[in-house]
Amino acid sequence: MNEKKDFLSSLADELDTKNEGAAKDDFEIYHASSKSAAELRNFKDQDYDFAENSVQPKTAPKPTSMGGASATPKATATPTPKQAPKPTPQSAGSLRDGKKSPHSFQQEELKKIDKKPFKLDPKILIAGIIGLIAIIGLVWFFFFAPKIPMPDFVGKTINDVGAWAKQNNIETAGIIINKEYSLEYDKDVIISQDQKAGSKIKNDTALTFVASKGADPDEVIAFPDLMNMTYSEIKDWIDTNKLQKTKINTQYNTLVEKDLVINYDLKTGTESNFTRGSTLTINISKGPAPAGTVAIENFVGKTYAELEQWANSKKILLEKTEAYSDTVETGKIISQNIKVGESLEEGGKLGVVVSKGKAVKIPNLVGYTKEMLDVWAATPENKVTIVKKERYNSAPEGTVIGQSLAAGTQVDQGTVLELTISLYMPQLETNSRAWYGKDYLELIKWVDDANGKGASLAAGAWAGEVCSDEYKTPGQIIEYSCLDASGNQLPYGANGCARPMPIDGKISMKVSTGSCYVSKKFKYDSSTQDLSMFKALCSANGVTISMAEDSALSGSEYNVYRSNGEAIVTGTELTEGMSIVIKTAPQPPVSPAP
Template sequence: MNEKKDFLSSLADELDTKNEGAAKDDFEIYHASSKSAAELRNFKDQDYDFAENSVQPKTVPKPTSMGGASATPKATATPTPKQAPKPTPQSAGSLRDGKKSPHSFQQEELKKIDKKPFKLDPKILIAGIIGLIAIIGLVWFFFFAPKIPMPDFVGKTINDVGAWAKQNNIETAGIIINKEYSLEYDKDVIISQDQKAGSKIKNDTALTFVASKGADPDEVIAFPDLMNMTYSEIKDWIDTNKLQKTKINTQYNTLVEKDLVINYDLKTGTESNFTRGSTLTINISKGPAPAGTVAIENFVGKTYAELEQWANSKKILLEKTEAYSDTVETGKIISQNIKVGESLEEGGKLGVVVSKGKAVKIPNLVGYTKEMLDVWAATPENKVTIVKKERYNSAPEGTVIGQSLAAGTQVDQGTVLELTISLYMPQLETNSRAWYGKDYLELIKWVDDANGKGANLAAGAWAGEEKSDTYPTPGQIISYSCLDAKGNQLPYGANGCARPLPIDAKISMKISSGPATQPTPTPAPVLKEFKVDKNLGYATFKALCGANGITVNPIGTIADNSTTFVILQSDGVTTINNGQTLSEGMSIIVQEPTPAP
């Protein structure tokens, strides 16, 4: 039995060594794994056959477990450096419970592991430091070091700076350009820069430049005696002082010697307060014009009539072009194609542009209300002749719906501008019985008038005809209704005509074909009449005619008791004798018989 115990104790220690490993602080704590130790504990009641280097159990029962844990409680230990763990009460039956039972294993052993100190080779340390410095240098060079060479921009322009910045991806937000007046440098030329030429910069380096604003236009310049100066002297004076608005015109002149001043025009400022920005024009003589040539004068601002008079006297032909001008009056010269002082051979052509005055610029008037249009038309620069044409349209009444001149067109003042104005929709009714009893042709005429203004209506007696005592005259409108373009009655009022009609509406009418009942015939009137009896005498005959409505036209004097008077019909030829009947309304002639010759 002693051999068996010693072998199992060794086996437990070997298992502990494989499962747990070395302990902290240079100590190794050996213990058996919980599973192996539990199995070994079950061996104590079994018999073993021992052979060389082996152990064969006769019967090895399987350990029972719950949730993957061993049936035998695990041994727990809290190892500390240089001290073996103490057994706990729950570790009874474990391999190291400290009891000297005949079947227990040997106690744990603590072993110290000695470690050799690590030594770093100085050569390797130095090489590593050098390599690290090289890597840092490369990173700084490729990612952080300035690499863009700074050019010398002094004497170059602002545009040159912009082109360079764009080419090198320089951030323009960091470029500051200050400006100052300079007599030495022209406008927009670089005077100085803060970064030295040849230095290296990054693309986000802040750069400051000073650029020239040119010579100070407000600087007072001494005004010379121009009338006693030559052309070259004046030009040197202009160049030296960089006079910005001083110009020289040369022209032929027979009175002033060549290269001497004819006159000058100082338009702004005075001679005593002359500045670099003052406007000055100097006319210098080119001497007499060559034979057969004409010296061109300045016609700008003069009337075309003046130019024509001059051209006729100099045998010069004119080419006239008209253009609008906001500053030059109508009929005056805006420009000429040959400069003042240059010569032109006789018979040559001088081209001039003549002002047509201010142009009227036509806006888009479509959508303007009546009030807006009135305001636009009342503005002095909009002097056009407006002709209005009214059309039915869905736009509100008085709104402009069309114009004859396109928006943006420039026209002469007084040009006719035709505007189409909305009448809104056609209104058939002004009261609910507006058309009842009227002749249907009146409504047809109303439709024709509305169609002439774009209503596109249709009307007809589509509801048919019928007899009517209310409207007995044939053609009278008995009823009517308003329909849409598809023939559906409009929903406005009883007949659909109470509201403005839509474009393409239809008007259906029913008209009278006459009275429904026949009228009672009126008896013919009874005429008064009597038979002629001249024996009663003229006075009695005349009284009977008056009582019966017969007109008597006597010729000459007839005695009241005459029985011989002659009665003639109104034609003065046909005789009416005794016994004939005279009726009411007749006209007769009465006279004495003509004596026989």
């Protein structure tokens, strides 16, 4: 309640201040007048809610209950405000312009303020239009106008077009190059272009060029009388007609004058239908060879020995290369690197290829059986030296499973060819008791030998070591069985060893530690055992006794010896079956009874 009273008092003071000193705002169209400050103060002791166009007294709040108990406050009378009198000119407050304003918030006085119309200067309008046009022009120039100058590619190559396109970021997908035959332009030279040289283009402009395919190879050319033409005339004829496969060879010749034709060789077509693409070789004379040079002869088909004899007489060096030939015999010349009729200075080198005869062509022998291999090796053109090595393999016994020379290799006759032959799978036994009673080291050696031939076997006394009265010698095999790589018992045979073993199989053995029988034993102790007690122990434990006298002893003394004479001392262990000799002092003669 106090907050609203303070608000009305503040508003009244503010209105008095404004009425006294505020200046008129030229741009304010509407002014609102309110109750005078005095009237506002008359209502400051009452509470009001402000609704649209009216002032209503606020309803007193309903009582509320606190903590579950009903509390009823004393009734208070709500003051009823008096009806405000209609505003009069005398009681109206002052507006900022000095005029009187209504006393109520419910009334307003409206006044229209006329403004001068806005006029645009024509010069400014023209300048703005010109500036806008300039901006549009700059945008078009920098972002849309073609800027790349178009060169003149006529007479240049396709590669020149490609380099230019790459340099200027031209999209090559838009470049089309059509080709046509041309006698005027060489192959891949530009004949025409669709964009005029000097014009400007963009990097995505479509470009079309026409390039030359060269002269038409199928065009028929008049064949001249070559035998009556000179070297220069023939060269002009070739150049003018752009003959593609016509060549001139020159060579020394003592019979034909220099620059005249010795002969020619038309390899394709005939003289009547000679075309630009026909193959023609023309041999022209260089005249006699000068002094200090040697005219090369034809040595193809001759023996190398004949060539060596000629080369020595002409002071010519030879470079020999050997090659296989199905048509040229061994030792004869297949080809030479200097043509017949050409010259070579003395001391120069002549290269020739000499035949090694027919090569032995190695096929893929893997998979050949013994019979197939024998047939191949017996063929005369397959004269190689075969060396065999045997390996365990799943392939049938005698099958070739590897070769040292790759299939397709050509070798000289007599070359060593190493072949790997299958032994099939390892065979441990040929009878069911083959290894019983043998020393286990013998079986270990058999495994080592098998592994040396490609197997991957393993063996050991994995079944343990026990005594055996049947196999009394320690290390003898009592039992054995064959397992697969995972240690599982093989399913065939009594113990899985009766058939070929897998390459990676295992052999488990049980080995004897000796006889299970324990013989009787006792120790000799001269300090505690008198002669009669010692004899009784020997008799009870199976020790054989022999008696002998020793003059060095006297009284009840005795000594014990092995049968070989070795002395037995206190602490020696005597076992069943042992033979000993007991020596005692000489006994006095027994007197006869009276």
